[in-house]
Amino acid sequence: MEMADRSVIVTGGASGIGRATALLLAREGARVFVGDVNEEAGRAMAEEARGAGRNIAFHRLELTDPASVAAFAGAVHAAVPCLDGLVNAAGWDRIQPFMENAPEMWDRVIAINLMGGVRLARLVLEPMIAANRGKIVNVASDAGRVGSMGETVYAAAKGGIIAFTKSLAREMARHRINVNCVSPGPTDTPLFQAQPERMQAALIRAIPFRRVAAPEEIGQAIMFFLSARSDYITGQVLSVSGGLTMVD
Numbered sequence: 001m002e003m004a005d006r007s008v009i010v011t012g013g014a015s016g017i018g019r020a021t022a023l024l025l026a027r028e029g030a031r032v033f034v035g036d037v038n039e040e041a042g043r044a045m046a047e048e049a050r051g052a053g054r055n056i057a058f059h060r061l062e063l064t065d066p067a068s069v070a071a072f073a074g075a076v077h078a079a080v081p082c083l084d085g086l087v088n089a090a091g092w093d094r095i096q097p098f099m100e101n102a103p104e105m106w107d108r109v110i111a112i113n114l115m116g117g118v119r120l121a122r123l124v125l126e127p128m129i130a131a132n133r134g135k136i137v138n139v140a141s142d143a144g145r146v147g148s149m150g151e152t153v154y155a156a157a158k159g160g161i162i163a164f165t166k167s168l169a170r171e172m173a174r175h176r177i178n179v180n181c182v183s184p185g186p187t188d189t190p191l192f193q194a195q196p197e198r199m200q201a202a203l204i205r206a207i208p209f210r211r212v213a214a215p216e217e218i219g220q221a222i223m224f225f226l227s228a229r230s231d232y233i234t235g236q237v238l239s240v241s242g243g244l245t246m247v248d
């Protein structure tokens with residue numbers, strides 16, 4: 001099993017890409033800590049997975065609240081003093097033209113998609129640096145690489161997490177910690193399904209593979225960056241988009 005003996009946090013693990021990733025990692029032998037604001041769905045998925053013999057624990061996490069992020073990291077570190085991996089998969093957006101956005105919405109988008117991952121990384125890095133090992137995978141979005149109508153500030157936050165990934169990768173290389181980004185294209189999750197049908201259909205027509213990704217297909221790329229297969233890769237952004245985006 002590819003992830004045997006590895007302990008990994010997955011944020012946003014109650015739904016969509018985070019959920020599929022947590023289940024995939026656990027199936028491959030990892031001990032997984034899921035953090036999510038959706039307690040009901042998070043606890044249910046962890047319970048169901050444990051019933052199937054998987055090692056998944058759930059802890060509540062509200063990424064917009066620094067005290068909750070600290071409590072979450074504290075709970076995980078009480079169980080495992082040093083993690084092998086952190087997957088920042090939680091995200092949130094509301095599709096809307098920029099000129100109609102309420103400024104409070106900008107704050108929320110940036111707090112969840114950018115600052116949440118930044119704060120959690122700061123907390124898990126301390127023991128990783130002491131142990132001289134660790135892998136961080138940030139889930140960005142191709143919106144942050146090539147732009148996306150109706151997702152203007154979300155794209156800015158995702159572009160921010162991409163730049164954060166690259167700079168952090170440079171700082172952490174001396175500690176043998178890899179920091180990479182998986183950048184999904186349209187993926188079949190509740191976040192995607194919340195888009196107007198007209199927009200979903202237009203996206204599918206534009207994708208060379210003519211379908212959106214299954215959440216587990218994003219999870220496979222995340223697992224690659226957590227595994228020994230990517231030990232010599234850091235600061236990179238991998239689009240998983242069925243060919244929709246082809247960025248140099």
Ligand SMILES: NC(=O)c1ccc[n+]([C@@H]2O[C@H](COP(=O)([O-])OP(=O)(O)OC[C@H]3O[C@@H](n4cnc5c(N)ncnc54)[C@H](O)[C@@H]3O)[C@@H](O)[C@H]2O)c1
Nearest residue numbers: 012014015016017037062063090091141186187189191192
């Ligand atoms: N679905 C897509 O088409 C797509 C495309 C590109 C990027 N992404 C990115 O992939 C990641 C996963 O998205 P998804 O499509 O699986 O979405 P999703 O809505 O299915 O899951 C997101 C999870 O994040 C959690 N979350 C939201 N706000 C939170 C907060 N404040 N604190 C803690 N948890 C919170 C939600 O409860 C949910 O469980 C996100 O970062 C998203 O931006 C998704």
